[in-house]
Amino acid sequence: xxxxxxxxxxxxxxxQRHRPPGRPRxxxxxxxxxxRHPCHTCDYVMPSSVFHYRSSVTRPTIRPTRSFExxxxxxxxxxTNLRLAVGNCQSLQLHFEQGLLEKVYMNIDRALIAxxxxxxxxxxxxxxxxxxxxxxxxxxxxxxxTLNDGSCMDCIQxxxxxELGNYDDEISHLTAGCSLIVCGEVVESPGKGQRVExxxxxxxxxxxxxxxxxxxxxxxxxxxxxxxxxxxRARTNTFGAVARVRSAMAGLIHEYFQSRGxxxxxxxxxxxSDCEGAGELFRVSTLDLDxxxxxxxxxxxYAEDFFSRPTYLTVSGQLEAETYSCAxxxxxxxxxTFRAENSNTPRHLxxxxxxxxxxxxxxxxxxxxxxxxxxKNIFAGILNxxxxxxxxxxxxxxxxxxxxxxxxxxxPFERITYTKAIELLEAADCxxxxxxxxxxxxxxxxxxxxxxETFKKxxxxxxxxxxxxxxYMRLSDDGKTVAAMDVLVPKIGEIIGGAQRExxxxxxxxxxxxxxxxxxxxxxxxxxxxxxTVPHAGFGLGFERTIQFATGMANIxxxxxxxxxxxxxxx
RNA sequence: UCCCCGAUAGCUCAAUUGGUAGAGCGAGCGGCUGUUAACCGCUAGGUCGUAGGUUCGAGCCCUACUCGGGGAGCCA
Numbered sequence: 001x002x003x004x005x006x007x008x009x010x011x012x013x014x015x016q017r018h019r020p021p022g023r024p025r026x027x028x029x030x031x032x033x034x035x036r037h038p039c040h041t042c043d044y045v046m047p048s049s050v051f052h053y054r055s056s057v058t059r060p061t062i063r064p065t066r067s068f069e070x071x072x073x074x075x076x077x078x079x080t081n082l083r084l085a086v087g088n089c090q091s092l093q094l095h096f097e098q099g100l101l102e103k104v105y106m107n108i109d110r111a112l113i114a115x116x117x118x119x120x121x122x123x124x125x126x127x128x129x130x131x132x133x134x135x136x137x138x139x140x141x142x143x144x145x146t147l148n149d150g151s152c153m154d155c156i157q158x159x160x161x162x163e164l165g166n167y168d169d170e171i172s173h174l175t176a177g178c179s180l181i182v183c184g185e186v187v188e189s190p191g192k193g194q195r196v197e198x199x200x201x202x203x204x205x206x207x208x209x210x211x212x213x214x215x216x217x218x219x220x221x222x223x224x225x226x227x228x229x230x231x232x233r234a235r236t237n238t239f240g241a242v243a244r245v246r247s248a249m250a251g252l253i254h255e256y257f258q259s260r261g262x263x264x265x266x267x268x269x270x271x272x273s274d275c276e277g278a279g280e281l282f283r284v285s286t287l288d289l290d291x292x293x294x295x296x297x298x299x300x301x302y303a304e305d306f307f308s309r310p311t312y313l314t315v316s317g318q319l320e321a322e323t324y325s326c327a328x329x330x331x332x333x334x335x336x337t338f339r340a341e342n343s344n345t346p347r348h349l350x351x352x353x354x355x356x357x358x359x360x361x362x363x364x365x366x367x368x369x370x371x372x373x374x375x376k377n378i379f380a381g382i383l384n385x386x387x388x389x390x391x392x393x394x395x396x397x398x399x400x401x402x403x404x405x406x407x408x409x410x411x412p413f414e415r416i417t418y419t420k421a422i423e424l425l426e427a428a429d430c431x432x433x434x435x436x437x438x439x440x441x442x443x444x445x446x447x448x449x450x451x452x453e454t455f456k457k458x459x460x461x462x463x464x465x466x467x468x469x470x471x472y473m474r475l476s477d478d479g480k481t482v483a484a485m486d487v488l489v490p491k492i493g494e495i496i497g498g499a500q501r502e503x504x505x506x507x508x509x510x511x512x513x514x515x516x517x518x519x520x521x522x523x524x525x526x527x528x529x530x531x532x533t534v535p536h537a538g539f540g541l542g543f544e545r546t547i548q549f550a551t552g553m554a555n556i557x558x559x560x561x562x563x564x565x566x567x568x569x570x571x
Numbered sequence: 572u573c574c575c576c577g578a579u580a581g582c583u584c585a586a587u588u589g590g591u592a593g594a595g596c597g598a599g600c601g602g603c604u605g606u607u608a609a610c611c612g613c614u615a616g617g618u619c620g621u622a623g624g625u626u627c628g629a630g631c632c633c634u635a636c637u638c639g640g641g642g643a644g645c646c647a
Binding site: 189228 | 606638639
């Protein structure tokens with residue numbers, strides 16, 4: 001058997017161990033590149049798409065129990081895919097023997113339910129794979145199976161006739177959660193609620209799910225319960241939709257920046273600097289916590305640690321992004337961020353994703369302009385890219401999301417200074433729990449009033465007092481405020497925090513010292529101001545908060561696959 | 572971390588305020604059906620979050636803890 005079979009890990013040619021494509025290298029792996037070469041028996045070259053698609057994850061394997069004729073029929077269903085997969089091979093039989101057709105069957109020849117429901121013509125033959133949502137079985141006639149494969153919100157209805165060979169043994173016992181591969185004809189549906197349905201010519205049961213134990217029952221579940229089943233919750237309508245919107249939104253964000261010439265910079269996850277003083281940090285260490293090395297004064301000896309100094313998980317890539325911005329112009333980061341704060345709210349995570357653009361030769365106005373244009377693009381884009389999922393959120397989660405996103409995309413954000421905001425709050429007919437006066441940090445109640453009551457749309461507040469903002473924000477000529485801006489949106493509150501950076505070395509070091517920081521630790525950051533300094537600005541956008549806002553999902557733990565929060569890191 | 576609320580069947584909840592546990596959904600079996608949150612009947616399923624305490628008696632009252640939710644702070 002060839003090393004390309006995927007079952008035999010030893011190459012019959014080189015004798016080396018063959019690491020399946022996609023699986024990370026493990027100790028003992030000695031990669032064989034044989035599979036990249038033309039097949040020595042038939043000159044076949046495996047298309048790269050096949051390799052990319054192969055997953056290392058163990059999954060059910062369809063044994064080639066069918067006749068060769070059967071596979072040829074299967075393959076004839078989609079000639080395009082056949083050509084892609086089989087290329088210039090001389091003999092289908094040969095590849096069948098080598099297990100290749102099995103791969104075709106498992107990897108490429110599967111149609112997506114989204115495509116079948118939307119595009120595929122009545123009368124076509126397709127093969128789909130998915131997980132059962134509901135079954136309505138009949139002892140007499142046939143069963144209706146609704147199947148979902150995650151490609152879209154909707155399920156396809158599979159009609160399984162009792163004439164099928166495995167009807168009594170298998171199909172009549174199917175329950176929610178079972179996985180199937182179904183091959184059949186797309187027919188017009190006489191029932192309501194769908195354009196087409198699939199008449200199963202073969203319904204192959206791949207994996208069973210014990211109905212007594214399977215947690216995702218065909219009924220309404222609370223999000224609290226589904227959080228305890230995070231490994232299975234993607235099989236529900238809501239979390240499938242969240243996953244699709246999240247992915248689409250990540251794509252939109254990259255598209256936005258890439259199409260405007262922003263460079264994607266990968267800033268480090270492990271950092272030695274507590275860059276903004278932005279809250280508690282997670283420590284990164286290889287020291288033995290039960291036997292910490294001590295120096296002469298019995299302090300912990302970090303010289304013994306992996307990096308020979310205290311290190312942490314990043315709370316922001318901003319400072320590093322600034323360095324690249326001051327060389328390459330416009331850059332952005334998009335990566336994980338970690339905060340060890342003991343925050344227990346529906347808007348906080350210990351591990352979340354943040355987008356941080358940074359622009360050289362840019363001031364606060366340019367920064368705010370980008371923030372507004374960016375949000376409008378993303379929100380308009382997601383309505384355009386995920387209409388069915390957004391429809392679902394609007395119908396089942398929050399019936400204002402589509403209206404709100406449309407409104408945001410079309411109308412300008414409100415822009416006011418901090419000073420003006422304070423005036424508005426002081427004049428408001430409200431009893432504040434936290435009294436309002438110039439110099440205070442705005443509280444949630446104040447932010448919500450401005451964005452939900454006064455303006456009823458996103459508000460950009462600029463020019464905050466320097467005393468409540470970090471050292472790197474540019475000091476204004478009045479000496480009292482800094483060139484900071486926050487974008488506030490209804491319900492979520494602060495979704496973006498940004499600023500024009502202090503580009504004057506003397507002012508910067510003065511402010512660092514005023515905040516009791518050790519300037520020497522930031523020598524490289526100060527170098528930017530020492531050598532060819534330039535006005536620059538940027539902001540940070542919470543990815544999960546953006547998804548929350550776009551979907552209407554109330555709890556941030558439900559818009560990330562595996563939320564990390566205090567006392568909670570299951571899965 | 573602070574304040575408030577909650578934890579009862581696989582899930583969502585109820586139990587007349589201290590008298591020994593019930594419904595819907597889900598599941599199993601049977602019936603019916605081009606059905607689509609299908610429908611009808613029957614059946615199974617619970618050390619009432621954990622540990623103490625009060626009481627003749629605790630799901631219910633008290634204390635502590637654990638977990639979950641909401642609000643606040645910190646922030647994105």
